[in-house]
Amino acid sequence: MGATLSICDLTKAFGQTHVLSQISLDVQAGSFVSLLGPSGCGKSTLLRVIAGFEAQDQGTVSVNGHSIDHLPPRARNLAMVFQSYALYPHMTVGENISLPLEMERLSPFQRLPLLGRYAPGQRMLMADITAEVRKVASVAEIDHLLDRRPAQLSGGQRQRVALARAMVRAPGLFLMDEPLSNLDAKLRVTMRSELVAMNKRLDATVLYVTHDQTEAMTMSDRIALMMGGQILQYDTPEAIYSAPAHVDVARFIGHPS
Ligand code: ADP
């Protein structure tokens, strides 16, 4: 079951630059929510605060009803996927995917089916790691690529490996920051539906950052439209399109005003 995410009154400045102004957002378990807005509006900063890479000045982030503000990134029940895949070039695909499980002690949140055999804080046995890697590789449809190195893969295959590596940690929440923006146009369209299918298949919650309104409109259960560090409207794609709540929303999605 995906996690619920609840953001309350989140505020963040870099020096004199106010980047996030009292952001509040509730994301339902299992839903696909896009954070849509122009470049520089604070989308990546919001994801980085949720992931714990940046500290907020004010406000709280809760997952499944519990504040995660005091937890380091690794202990938060989430995985982040970026536009640059950050795969290790000298390792095979399989090694890239298994690395998070080999490096980390299990967090109390991890939802591995094998978890019954492990207490939080324990390290996994190699045989169990291999079984998990095979499972996520099958979901990401890269079973046949496990022995290759990143240089031997296409852009789309690399993106799938990055997704599999995020999945193997079995998070309740995926944070994705423009993960398709390095792909060519055709592959980008294919991967849109693949990501949505993955979201449904894993029953995971996804918060998806994009500046591309077609992506947001076609993929999302709901869209949070962000500008200037604020969320101007949080609604279904249909409602954002047909009933923009703000003149800036109307302008951004291309209504003449
Ligand atoms: P987006 O992802 O929507 O394009 P960002 O969250 O990356 O926007 O950036 C929002 C604003 O915050 C920009 O003005 C950016 O220059 C500024 N910013 C982001 N990170 C930092 C940082 N580490 N230090 C200073 N300013 C930053």
Ligand code: MG
């Ligand atoms: Mg960004």
